[in-house]
Amino acid sequence: MAIKVTVWNEFYHEQTNEKVKAIYPEGIHGCIAEFLGKEDDLVVRTATLEMPEHGLTQEVLDDTDVLVWWGHCRHGDVADEIVERVKTRVLEGMGFIGLHSTHKSKIFGALMGTHCSLRWREIAEKERIWVVERSHPITQGLPGYFELPHEEMYGERFEIPAPDELLMIGWFAGGEVFRSGITYQRGYGRIFYFQPGHETFPIYYDENVRTVIRNAVRWAAPLNKYEPVVAGLHAPEPLEKL
Amino acid sequence: MAIKVTVWNEFYHEQTNEKVKAIYPEGIHGCIAEFLGKEDDLVVRTATLEMPEHGLTQEVLDDTDVLVWWGHCRHGDVADEIVERVKTRVLEGMGFIGLHSTHKSKIFGALMGTHCSLRWREIAEKERIWVVERSHPITQGLPGYFELPHEEMYGERFEIPAPDELLMIGWFAGGEVFRSGITYQRGYGRIFYFQPGHETFPIYYDENVRTVIRNAVRWAAPLNKYEPVVAGLHAPEPLEKL
Amino acid sequence: MAIKVTVWNEFYHEQTNEKVKAIYPEGIHGCIAEFLGKEDDLVVRTATLEMPEHGLTQEVLDDTDVLVWWGHCRHGDVADEIVERVKTRVLEGMGFIGLHSTHKSKIFGALMGTHCSLRWREIAEKERIWVVERSHPITQGLPGYFELPHEEMYGERFEIPAPDELLMIGWFAGGEVFRSGITYQRGYGRIFYFQPGHETFPIYYDENVRTVIRNAVRWAAPLNKYEPVVAGLHAPEPLEKL
Amino acid sequence: MAIKVTVWNEFYHEQTNEKVKAIYPEGIHGCIAEFLGKEDDLVVRTATLEMPEHGLTQEVLDDTDVLVWWGHCRHGDVADEIVERVKTRVLEGMGFIGLHSTHKSKIFGALMGTHCSLRWREIAEKERIWVVERSHPITQGLPGYFELPHEEMYGERFEIPAPDELLMIGWFAGGEVFRSGITYQRGYGRIFYFQPGHETFPIYYDENVRTVIRNAVRWAAPLNKYEPVVAGLHAPEPLEKL
Numbered sequence: 009m010a011i012k013v014t015v016w017n018e019f020y021h022e023q024t025n026e027k028v029k030a031i032y033p034e035g036i037h038g039c040i041a042e043f044l045g046k047e048d049d050l051v052v053r054t055a056t057l058e059m060p061e062h063g064l065t066q067e068v069l070d071d072t073d074v075l076v077w078w079g080h081c082r083h084g085d086v087a088d089e090i091v092e093r094v095k096t097r098v099l100e101g102m103g104f105i106g107l108h109s110t111h112k113s114k115i116f117g118a119l120m121g122t123h124c125s126l127r128w129r130e131i132a133e134k135e136r137i138w139v140v141e142r143s144h145p146i147t148q149g150l151p152g153y154f155e156l157p158h159e160e161m162y163g164e165r166f167e168i169p170a171p172d173e174l175l176m177i178g179w180f181a182g183g184e185v186f187r188s189g190i191t192y193q194r195g196y197g198r199i200f201y202f203q204p205g206h207e208t209f210p211i212y213y214d215e216n217v218r219t220v221i222r223n224a225v226r227w228a229a230p231l232n233k234y235e236p237v238v239a240g241l242h243a244p245e246p247l248e249k250l
Numbered sequence: 251m252a253i254k255v256t257v258w259n260e261f262y263h264e265q266t267n268e269k270v271k272a273i274y275p276e277g278i279h280g281c282i283a284e285f286l287g288k289e290d291d292l293v294v295r296t297a298t299l300e301m302p303e304h305g306l307t308q309e310v311l312d313d314t315d316v317l318v319w320w321g322h323c324r325h326g327d328v329a330d331e332i333v334e335r336v337k338t339r340v341l342e343g344m345g346f347i348g349l350h351s352t353h354k355s356k357i358f359g360a361l362m363g364t365h366c367s368l369r370w371r372e373i374a375e376k377e378r379i380w381v382v383e384r385s386h387p388i389t390q391g392l393p394g395y396f397e398l399p400h401e402e403m404y405g406e407r408f409e410i411p412a413p414d415e416l417l418m419i420g421w422f423a424g425g426e427v428f429r430s431g432i433t434y435q436r437g438y439g440r441i442f443y444f445q446p447g448h449e450t451f452p453i454y455y456d457e458n459v460r461t462v463i464r465n466a467v468r469w470a471a472p473l474n475k476y477e478p479v480v481a482g483l484h485a486p487e488p489l490e491k492l
Numbered sequence: 493m494a495i496k497v498t499v500w501n502e503f504y505h506e507q508t509n510e511k512v513k514a515i516y517p518e519g520i521h522g523c524i525a526e527f528l529g530k531e532d533d534l535v536v537r538t539a540t541l542e543m544p545e546h547g548l549t550q551e552v553l554d555d556t557d558v559l560v561w562w563g564h565c566r567h568g569d570v571a572d573e574i575v576e577r578v579k580t581r582v583l584e585g586m587g588f589i590g591l592h593s594t595h596k597s598k599i600f601g602a603l604m605g606t607h608c609s610l611r612w613r614e615i616a617e618k619e620r621i622w623v624v625e626r627s628h629p630i631t632q633g634l635p636g637y638f639e640l641p642h643e644e645m646y647g648e649r650f651e652i653p654a655p656d657e658l659l660m661i662g663w664f665a666g667g668e669v670f671r672s673g674i675t676y677q678r679g680y681g682r683i684f685y686f687q688p689g690h691e692t693f694p695i696y697y698d699e700n701v702r703t704v705i706r707n708a709v710r711w712a713a714p715l716n717k718y719e720p721v722v723a724g725l726h727a728p729e730p731l732e733k734l
Numbered sequence: 735m736a737i738k739v740t741v742w743n744e745f746y747h748e749q750t751n752e753k754v755k756a757i758y759p760e761g762i763h764g765c766i767a768e769f770l771g772k773e774d775d776l777v778v779r780t781a782t783l784e785m786p787e788h789g790l791t792q793e794v795l796d797d798t799d800v801l802v803w804w805g806h807c808r809h810g811d812v813a814d815e816i817v818e819r820v821k822t823r824v825l826e827g828m829g830f831i832g833l834h835s836t837h838k839s840k841i842f843g844a845l846m847g848t849h850c851s852l853r854w855r856e857i858a859e860k861e862r863i864w865v866v867e868r869s870h871p872i873t874q875g876l877p878g879y880f881e882l883p884h885e886e887m888y889g890e891r892f893e894i895p896a897p898d899e900l901l902m903i904g905w906f907a908g909g910e911v912f913r914s915g916i917t918y919q920r921g922y923g924r925i926f927y928f929q930p931g932h933e934t935f936p937i938y939y940d941e942n943v944r945t946v947i948r949n950a951v952r953w954a955a956p957l958n959k960y961e962p963v964v965a966g967l968h969a970p971e972p973l974e975k976l
Contacts, residue, residue: 099364121361126483128483129484170435172412184485250375
């Protein structure tokens, strides 16, 4: 059965910055949905900030196996009610792939519990991503490292909880390092944060970046049927005779 | 230099339930502050829900190294603004010790990112706590296991992120198990959650329970001086010549 | 492509103890190979201690994707050379499923680096296994808990490295708890240790136990093609111009 | 009570390479013992490969709280019996600080269970070590990053188990990254591996490197009294009435 993916994007820069629009004429969401949509086992839809309920109605979310998120400068415009809805779905098993500046989104912060701040610089320096965990579903098919000629530097200290798994570390020509590919589990949901993706560079056309995102979507798809224990389970009868 | 501890308690049951008042005439906070206060290296104050700002003014929190928290049925009455203030202090390095029903407090949920639900039963069954990590500051001086003749059962599945460290596992006579002593790091803050403490039993008089809480307070005291990176650190100049 | 499984068994008790022979007339390996062999995506062979090279020739190991191991009282009779061969294959990506008393095998000890000792008792008490991680490939299809009416008690403190993932915790009627289902990664290899399986009880006929082992075999199958770095990779030329 | 430290060194290069001898006239062990010895709470001794039993008699090891180890090209000359003795002491609670090329020592490999291979290059390039975990005993007093003008490059993929804690990541001018400061627990013993320390550079005179090693020695000192469970604990009587 196909994995149902929703690609959510702020879709602000692409409409206000000519340079970004030239790189992503269909929006970052359009670009990502296009390559994911080529896969036989994925069914992809998109949603953006300006849509009613940001395109994330309860129906859409209930019908989403994995949510991919790109946001940058309008995190504050995402309604708290929608954030809560998304968080609940993640805890119920919906996968969440956070890309680049999503580290400062309300939803990522809510799932992490920390500020998720980092060190940054925009001078188009080179990044080299090293794969430190080579036997993981998300890193299948990747070389030992791959390069992005121009990226925004994201550097440590990245204020996040210790990741459940550290898959990739980034090296930046300007001198910094970063935990560029990390996973977490929250409730039934599997979360992958992937650092590359500054909007003024054609990052989401890179073949290695695409491989990571394809792998991550498959890895994050829900497993066991969710049994909600939101309110706590009162089990008044002991299982043993006392 | 002494570690400054603030013991926060809902202080509701002790004022409304005769049975609880008889066990904790000074309140759970009074009981805990009393044994912690005997230590030469600890300076202890208390705060309760009904105080202005729940006793957690910015001054009190800025002057607190470790916050111990007991709450149960009035989690919703803790003002969101105070929760945010406490969370910020934890990320800045203030230790947080969450006791028993604190698992459902707003602050613990905000730091964890999950529902923190669990299975439960109140029939006064026996609990036996096994120490699985015997070489940890928090478990110093503990025997291989210790028993609480009567406790409220807390059982798996405990909906929490995978703990950074699992120190203790509880066995309940009614048939359940529970991850009873767990640690997390969030930002600069060190967090310890400890399951025992149902208000109708004299749990906080137990010598092993007291040992755990003393050890936990010392373990959670802040280390490095906090350098706030709340807004993200823009480092426009590369460290290398490019 | 099918996953190639080798089920290795000491095959001692079944040949010397009538009670065990009656439960496992084909040996524990025969029982496990039989139910695994029913799966379309698995190809299963067996090997036992008494075979030349314990049935684990270089050819067999090179042709094995996942090795399942049951050993108990003849761990010392496994040749060090074979242990080294198996360890090397695990680091190259061969999955390893250690069952029950395998905790004290040379190979498990070599992969763990600790004594792997535990507390134990053989009085046929009941065990209840709780699933603490319900969104994991290995726990798919399991109920919240399942019971084994009679098992050998394995209790904490289990002297192992902190598991990468804790999937199941066992409750024993006699009063102990145990980390009954745990995973590790070593090199490219994925390791799952599963506590149930005392030879005098029909544990490997239990449907939940069988579900776990089937899931574990699929989970442990190799992913990325292994690039050996055994001797260390000398990279004399920098990737950057210096 | 003072922490008893033994600094063990291969002491080969210092005696055969004039360049190294000039940097470390007292040997690397002499240099490290000298700065550790200045601390009021540490009592330091040294031992080298060529001593009888490599200076690691049972008496010395029983009287050692923390063992610091530097080895490089003569790992094979460390007697297996001594390695076993050291491993047993670590499992009993003796701390172990592995420096630089110790990653390929028999003892580190035995505690890890993997090859511990890595990528390397000796062209005296610059390293910058970033502190990713700033609220840890080992990183107390360190700046956000520190530089070593010349070091041997150690790069990912470092074939180790996922560290219990990742404290530091190294950036190399030649383009690589490395998990430069990592901790593990094995049995009662606390282990810290620290990557800097190529013998042809005055690394162990660096103030930040010295801060790390001092902190690590204190962090690794034993806690709870060890109760040996090497052979497994048979507990024939259940704790509960059955």
